[in-house]
Amino acid sequence: MATPSQSQFFSLLKRYYSLYTGGVIGFVVMLSILEQMGVPNKILGYIFLGVTVLLYASIGILSRTSDVTEYYVAGRRVPALFNGMATAADWMSAASFIGLAGTLYLSGYEGLAFVMGWTGGYCLVALFLAPYLRKFGQFTIPDFLGTRYGGDFPRMIGVFAAILCSFTYVIAQIYGLGLIVSRFTGLDFGVGVFVGLGSILVCSFLGGMRAVTWTQVAQYVILIVAYMIPVIWLSVKHTGNPVPQIAYGYVLEKVGAREKVLNDPLTSEGASEAEVRAVFKQQQTEAEQALKALETGGESYLADEKNKLSVLIETLKSNPNADAEEIRAAEKRMAEFPVNAAAATVAWRMQAESNKVKAEPITPHAEPFAGEDEEARDKKRKNFLALVLCLMVGTAALPHILMRFYTTTSVREARQSVFWSLLFISLLYVTAPALAVLAKYDIYTLLVGSSFSELPSWVSAWAAVDKTLMSVTDINKDGIVQLAEITIGGDLIVLAMPEIAGLPYVVTALVAAGGLAAALSTADGLMLTIANALSHDLYYKIIDPKAPTHRRLAISKSLLVVVAVFAAYVTSLKPGDILFLVGAAFSLAASAFFPALVLGIFWKRANKWGAVIGMSAGLGTCMFYMYITYPFFGINAPLWWDINPISAGIFGMPVGIAGVIIGSLLTKAPSKEVQDLVDHVRYPRLAGDAEQRIP
Amino acid sequence: MQLTPKHKQYWRKNLRLTAGLLAIWFGITFGVTWFARELQAITFFGFPFPYYMAAQGALLVYVFLVGYYAYRMDKLDRENGVQEDL
Numbered sequence: 143m144a145t146p147s148q149s150q151f152f153s154l155l156k157r158y159y160s161l162y163t164g165g166v167i168g169f170v171v172m173l174s175i176l177e178q179m180g181v182p183n184k185i186l187g188y189i190f191l192g193v194t195v196l197l198y199a200s201i202g203i204l205s206r207t208s209d210v211t212e213y214y215v216a217g218r219r220v221p222a223l224f225n226g227m228a229t230a231a232d233w234m235s236a237a238s239f240i241g242l243a244g245t246l247y248l249s250g251y252e253g254l255a256f257v258m259g260w261t262g263g264y265c266l267v268a269l270f271l272a273p274y275l276r277k278f279g280q281f282t283i284p285d286f287l288g289t290r291y292g293g294d295f296p297r298m299i300g301v302f303a304a305i306l307c308s309f310t311y312v313i314a315q316i317y318g319l320g321l322i323v324s325r326f327t328g329l330d331f332g333v334g335v336f337v338g339l340g341s342i343l344v345c346s347f348l349g350g351m352r353a354v355t356w357t358q359v360a361q362y363v364i365l366i367v368a369y370m371i372p373v374i375w376l377s378v379k380h381t382g383n384p385v386p387q388i389a390y391g392y393v394l395e396k397v398g399a400r401e402k403v404l405n406d407p408l409t410s411e412g413a414s415e416a417e418v419r420a421v422f423k424q425q426q427t428e429a430e431q432a433l434k435a436l437e438t439g440g441e442s443y444l445a446d447e448k449n450k451l452s453v454l455i456e457t458l459k460s461n462p463n464a465d466a467e468e469i470r471a472a473e474k475r476m477a478e479f480p481v482n483a484a485a486a487t488v489a490w491r492m493q494a495e496s497n498k499v500k501a502e503p504i505t506p507h508a509e510p511f512a513g514e515d516e517e518a519r520d521k522k523r524k525n526f527l528a529l530v531l532c533l534m535v536g537t538a539a540l541p542h543i544l545m546r547f548y549t550t551t552s553v554r555e556a557r558q559s560v561f562w563s564l565l566f567i568s569l570l571y572v573t574a575p576a577l578a579v580l581a582k583y584d585i586y587t588l589l590v591g592s593s594f595s596e597l598p599s600w601v602s603a604w605a606a607v608d609k610t611l612m613s614v615t616d617i618n619k620d621g622i623v624q625l626a627e628i629t630i631g632g633d634l635i636v637l638a639m640p641e642i643a644g645l646p647y648v649v650t651a652l653v654a655a656g657g658l659a660a661a662l663s664t665a666d667g668l669m670l671t672i673a674n675a676l677s678h679d680l681y682y683k684i685i686d687p688k689a690p691t692h693r694r695l696a697i698s699k700s701l702l703v704v705v706a707v708f709a710a711y712v713t714s715l716k717p718g719d720i721l722f723l724v725g726a727a728f729s730l731a732a733s734a735f736f737p738a739l740v741l742g743i744f745w746k747r748a749n750k751w752g753a754v755i756g757m758s759a760g761l762g763t764c765m766f767y768m769y770i771t772y773p774f775f776g777i778n779a780p781l782w783w784d785i786n787p788i789s790a791g792i793f794g795m796p797v798g799i800a801g802v803i804i805g806s807l808l809t810k811a812p813s814k815e816v817q818d819l820v821d822h823v824r825y826p827r828l829a830g831d832a833e834q835r836i837p
Numbered sequence: 838m839q840l841t842p843k844h845k846q847y848w849r850k851n852l853r854l855t856a857g858l859l860a861i862w863f864g865i866t867f868g869v870t871w872f873a874r875e876l877q878a879i880t881f882f883g884f885p886f887p888y889y890m891a892a893q894g895a896l897l898v899y900v901f902l903v904g905y906y907a908y909r910m911d912k913l914d915r916e917n918g919v920q921e922d923l
Binding site (some may be wrong): 249254256257261262263264265266268269270273317388392394509510511519524526530531534552554555558560561565568573575675715824825826827828 | 840845855859862874883884885887889896898902903908922
């Protein structure tokens with residue numbers, strides 16, 4: 143078969159994907175015509191999700207392969223530009239697409255740690271890893287560890303760490319998938335998880351990295367278009383400027399002015415806000431008092447309270463003039479009444495906490511490290527910087543990202559490809575803060591101060607879907623919406639943005655498809671990483687190095703199914719906070735891989751025992767700190783230097799680096815062959831390269 | 838295989854470039870953020886300066902750093918005869 147030259151291949155790809163982008167736009171236009179003709183929203187949602195998933199599946203089927211190089215590294219002929227798009231889609235997960243703008247909306251400057259951390263890490267990828275890994279030119283990250291440090295032991299630790307962080311990360315993706323599918327199709331969460339999973343499998347099962355690469359490029363196009371359209375629209379609506387990234391400085395100023403008014407009890411709006419906050423303060427105190435009484439009174443206090451409540455309901459019901467609303471509220475409280483003292487402690491503590499948050503005045507959006515006193519501010523600054531560092535180093539250590547740089551044609555292309563990746567990623571990350579500010583402005587000016595009798599339709603629609611995403615209650619009974627009366631879940635910002643901006647339903651469906659693309663593309667890359675670590679590194683390199691090609695691929699493909707089903711099972715248990723899972727994956731990767739990978743390239747003296755000690759000590763420290771401090775595990779040990787468990791990598795990284803250095807210096811220098819390998823990796827072309835090529 | 842002095846010079850130049858870009862990366866990321874509260878009064882394009890840097894400025898610098906590294910290394914490869922295509 144005649145293979146086309148690289149430049150022919152590149153222009154062919156450009157033509158295909160331009161046609162594809164045109165097709166996507168045409169498809170959206172066609173659906174909006176259908177919407178105008180009166181096709182119901184639900185059908186439009188189904189068509190949208192169905193067609194995009196089918197599309198990814200057909201790319202997957204077209205890219206099926208049984209060639210090892212094609213399966214593991216897409217034939218090493220992905221042009222820099224397209225590898226950049228694929229990496230961007232691989233990189234941007236459900237957390238970036240849906241969660242990020244919401245986090246920025248809710249926490250202002252604080253949330254920018256994610257924006258910086260998730261982009262700045264690419265500087266480390268470019269400077270320390272991508273070109274060298276490409277020159278090394280194998281299939282997986284444990285491959286590098288195994289070859290550079292010699293022996294199966296470093297490779298095994300690499301396999302373990304790669305699976306650990308990829309699995310933690312993939313759970314978060316599948317969770318996001320389930321959420322999107324269930325919300326837009328009305329299927330059950332569990333069913334949603336399996337539907338999403340099916341489409342991941344079709345993509346990666348037949349064609350491995352080759353299929354994943356070309357699907358990810360297609361997914362990038364959809365996700366970026368879906369993210370941009372509503373923001374541009376909102377920007378035009380509020381500023382008349384179609385470039386939101388430039389225009390929102392002006393909106394941010396206005397948001398700041400609104401915050402001042404709403405925080406000032408001397409203005410009429412500020413006074414109503416203060417009134418609502420006082421109610422929350424009152425509720426907080428009540429909850430705290432109940433907690434105290436529970437501590438002394440125990441179960442008997444709880445029984446008394448329950449009695450009082452039932453008496454109250456009786457009296458209300460016997461009174462013909464009683465407010466029906468009040469009876470319903472009391473009955474609801476009765477239905478949710480905690481069964482025992484332990485449950486009551488948990489429930490009431492949560493009540494006290496959530497009321498406390500609502501009773502506080504607004505934190506200005508653009509203020510860095512807001513806090514009561516210098517100590518609180520310092521603590522926030524410390525945690526911000528620690529998180530940024532963990533996310534950055536973690537970026538430069540996550541195997542599913544590093545693996546992508548094996549797929550370019552050359553070292554030169556690998557360097558360029560980091561540039562394209564970062565450019566495509568930054569496009570979304572520069573837009574997310576703009577989106578958060580525009581949405582905030584919209585809510586602060588249009589929703590706050592409006593009357594409860596004429597709420598915008600998106601408010602009631604989303605409140606009906608999920609109370610934690612959107613709810614408005616008239617706390618001070620004045621018929622006017624106060625900011626303190628609005629509860630918004632972070633995910634709402636992106637999902638409801640088209641409706642907030644007043645766009646047709648098609649755009650909402652497009653955004654859902656974009657979120658789906660983001661979650662699918664990342665999950666694809668992660669699953670492949672896990673399956674490859676098991677099939678290539680564990681089975682082929684360690685258990686049976688003589689295994690024929692077809693058996694290696696068969697094993698890889700069946701493992702993919704096993705991993706997928708297992709991941710879906712774990713996800714259906716809903717093991718916790720998405721953002722924490724994602725952050726944990728970064729800290730784990732940063733502690734386990736970064737020291738051994740970078741020192742392996744830049745320090746010839748680093749040897750096997752250094753790598754073994756550094757990787758296990760770094761990973762161990764990180765896991766230990768998470769285990770003792772993250773509430774999920776129930777130990778709640780005091781924090782070290784006030785660092786939150788999400789940034790556990792801040793302790794794992796230095797331990798890892800120290801481990802590699804000390805371990806290496808205590809044992810003898812690596813062999814001549816290994817040192818030659820390091821030289822081979824450092825120079826794009828070097829005499830003797832051919833001997834270094836391992837089949 | 839023996840490395841020529843030219844090879845060693847190439848690697849030294851690469852290390853120097855890497856260190857320089859890394860220093861900029863560090864200053865922009867951690868330097869500016871550390872002093873965020875002190876810099877809050879400065880406005881830039883209508884944004885408070887530290888907010889602008891974290892939300893946009895730093896990202897543009899990162900893109901530039903990575904792009905410059907790719908361009909500079911490509912040139913360095915050719916000057917020292919280690920480029921892949923002859």
